[in-house]
Amino acid sequence: MSRKSEEPLLQLENLSAYFHDKxxxxxxxxxxxxxxxxxxxxxxxxxxxxxxxxxNRMHEMSPGGTATGKxxxxxxxxxxxxxxxVRRKIGMVFQRPNPFPTMTIYExxxxxxxxxxxxIPKKISHEIVEDSLSKAALWDEVxxxxxxxGTYLSGGQQQRLxxxxxxxxxxxxxxxxxxxxxxxxKATSRIEELVVQLKENVTILMVTHNxxxxxxxxxxxAFMYLGELVEYGSTKxxxxxxxxxxxxxxxxxxxx
Amino acid sequence: MTRTxxxxxxxxxxxxxxxxxxxxNFSGVLITFISSLVVxxxxxxxxxxxxxxxxxxxxxxxxxxxxPVGESGGGIFNAIAGSLIIVAVALVLxxxxxxxxxxxxxxxxxxxxxxxxxxxxxILQGTPSIVIGIFAWVLVVVPMGHFxxxxxxxxxxxxxxxxxxxxxxxxxxxxxxxxxxAAAAMGVPYHRxxxxxxxxxxxxGIVNGILLGATRISGETAPLLxxxxxxxxxxxxxxxxxxxxxLVIYNYATxxxxxxxxxxxxxxxxxxxxVFGINMLARIFVSxxxxx
Ligand SMILES: Nc1ncnc2c1ncn2[C@@H]1O[C@H](COP(=O)(O)OP(=O)(O)OP(=O)(O)O)[C@@H](O)[C@H]1O
Ligand SMILES: [Mg+2]
Numbered sequence: 001m002s003r004k005s006e007e008p009l010l011q012l013e014n015l016s017a018y019f020h021d022k023x024x025x026x027x028x029x030x031x032x033x034x035x036x037x038x039x040x041x042x043x044x045x046x047x048x049x050x051x052x053x054x055x056n057r058m059h060e061m062s063p064g065g066t067a068t069g070k071x072x073x074x075x076x077x078x079x080x081x082x083x084x085x086v087r088r089k090i091g092m093v094f095q096r097p098n099p100f101p102t103m104t105i106y107e108x109x110x111x112x113x114x115x116x117x118x119x120i121p122k123k124i125s126h127e128i129v130e131d132s133l134s135k136a137a138l139w140d141e142v143x144x145x146x147x148x149x150g151t152y153l154s155g156g157q158q159q160r161l162x163x164x165x166x167x168x169x170x171x172x173x174x175x176x177x178x179x180x181x182x183x184x185x186k187a188t189s190r191i192e193e194l195v196v197q198l199k200e201n202v203t204i205l206m207v208t209h210n211x212x213x214x215x216x217x218x219x220x221x222a223f224m225y226l227g228e229l230v231e232y233g234s235t236k237x238x239x240x241x242x243x244x245x246x247x248x249x250x251x252x253x254x255x256x
Numbered sequence: 257m258t259r260t261x262x263x264x265x266x267x268x269x270x271x272x273x274x275x276x277x278x279x280x281n282f283s284g285v286l287i288t289f290i291s292s293l294v295v296x297x298x299x300x301x302x303x304x305x306x307x308x309x310x311x312x313x314x315x316x317x318x319x320x321x322x323x324p325v326g327e328s329g330g331g332i333f334n335a336i337a338g339s340l341i342i343v344a345v346a347l348v349l350x351x352x353x354x355x356x357x358x359x360x361x362x363x364x365x366x367x368x369x370x371x372x373x374x375x376x377x378x379i380l381q382g383t384p385s386i387v388i389g390i391f392a393w394v395l396v397v398v399p400m401g402h403f404x405x406x407x408x409x410x411x412x413x414x415x416x417x418x419x420x421x422x423x424x425x426x427x428x429x430x431x432x433x434x435x436x437x438a439a440a441a442m443g444v445p446y447h448r449x450x451x452x453x454x455x456x457x458x459x460x461g462i463v464n465g466i467l468l469g470a471t472r473i474s475g476e477t478a479p480l481l482x483x484x485x486x487x488x489x490x491x492x493x494x495x496x497x498x499x500x501x502x503l504v505i506y507n508y509a510t511x512x513x514x515x516x517x518x519x520x521x522x523x524x525x526x527x528x529x530x531v532f533g534i535n536m537l538a539r540i541f542v543s544x545x546x547x548x
Binding site: 056058061083084085086087088091092094096098099100101102111112114115116117162165166169 | 432434435437438439440441442443444445448449452453456457459
């Protein structure tokens with residue numbers, strides 16, 4: 001392999017996304033380094049969810065959803081690769097928890113294998129389940145009821161179950177859409193720890209409204225406003241000396 | 257007077273609140289009364305059937321074959337078996353088609369084909385059963401040269417398609433798209449998403465639709481008159497004419513013999529009990545098996 005690790009893992013080039021004729025995000029350009037955590041911030045409705053849904057090409061699944069521009073991962077244009085392959089490399093945790101109601105907690109964690117028809121030995125699947133649930137800070141709460149339905153869990157527990165489900169697939173990039181918005185402070189800090197710890201193997205794009213959280217866990221931050229990328233760069237710099245007035249206003253709570 | 261004081265006054269006006277409570281209670285009683293009127297026809301039907309039919313129902317009636325005119329006794333075992341066979345074959349023929357159609361309409365709702373299928377399905381649902389009977393007669397009976405249980409199943413199968421298809425479509429449409437996305441986001445191909453996520457999640461609703469469809473066709477008479485035709489003998493061969501409960505009711509009730517009238521009442525009661533039983537089954541099935 002000749003690729004150097006300093007090369008960015010993910011590059012967005014002139015990315016625009018539409019719902020029908022309405023342009024939701026406009027000409028976004030940035031690149032994400034390997035093993036970095038990037039926060040995506042901005043006021044509600046500015047297009048954060050839409051942006052990360054473009055990265056694993058889920059946006060085109062929404063009715064009326066289209067995108068233009070390039071998304072390059074490891075030098076490959078993701079638009080030219082089958083979505084099935086794209087999504088096996090890029091995992092996603094949605095803004096609203098969505099465990100499978102027909103599956104038990106155990107089955108939900110290994111759902112990616114079950115649904116894809118990938119057979120794994122019992123022993124390995126037990127390991128994956130325990131490991132993923134521990135990382136998602138849920139193991140202790142559910143280890144005695146792994147055969148209960150996933151939908152019996154509370155909202156915050158369901159969210160962690162969905163995080164575990166994404167982790168179980170060993171993604172190279174993980175897209176997290178406000179992963180801690182429904183969690184209590186303890187679970188939130190466990191997830192933050194997880195994000196930092198995952199950095200060794202995974203590159204993470206995380207939408208968050210929590211400024212302190214972005215400051216704690218992310219290397220870089222993208223600040224969006226009305227579908228545009230206003231500012232992109234090192235989190236530390238942006239949070240101390242924001243270049244754009246809108247970023248400054250957002251960070252000081254003037255809007256959003 | 258400030259706005260808050262004004263609002264406080266009108267919101268806490270004791271007389272208004274009392275009046276609203278009375279109104280609320282009254283409308284509650286009224287709604288309960290009106291909706292319970294729905295039960296009246298059913299209760300009356302059940303009452304008449306019980307009064308007239310219960311005396312003819314006994315083990316002989318269920319287990320024996322009909323006797324020739326003039327001889328007393330005899331049962332309708334062949335009609336019970338015939339109904340089961342005809343309805344079962346009808347479901348086997350139609351359910352796969354209807355469920356696949358329902359899946360298609362729910363998962364690809366906007367395609368031109370979907371529009372056509374939905375339209376045809378609505379027309380089919382409104383088609384009189386006798387017309388469907390004629391259709392099966394032209395399609396199956398005429399080429400075969402004789403009546404057969406199979407042609408009856410074809411007629412009933414065509415009748416039940418719109419019901420099962422609609423039930424499937426409506427059930428699957430109510431499944432949140434987030435679930436499909438959750439699976440798709442893990443690289444699951446769409447056909448597997450449908451097979452492994454969408455259908456299992458909606459299975460209860462689909463099965464419920466099939467059971468209700470079964471009760472609907474199990475009482476149909478008109479489409480069977482010139483297809484399954486009926487038979488006084490025991491027959492399990494779907495290629496030959498076969499008896500069924502609605503046919504027996506029709507034939508016995510229109511006969512001049514008092515004893516046959518009584519048997520028609522008995523058969524009617526039996527049919528209602530079966531329909532009731534399947535409905536209960538559907539309810540139990542829907543309420544059990546947890547999940548949401
Ligand atoms: N399915 C859809 N169809 C049409 N427009 C949509 C759809 N989903 C989102 N939008 C629009 O796209 C814009 C961006 O939405 P998006 O969900 O990406 O915002 P967001 O930044 O994630 O907001 P939040 O912080 O509230 O989650 C919004 O203006 C919204 O109205
Ligand atoms: Mg969002």
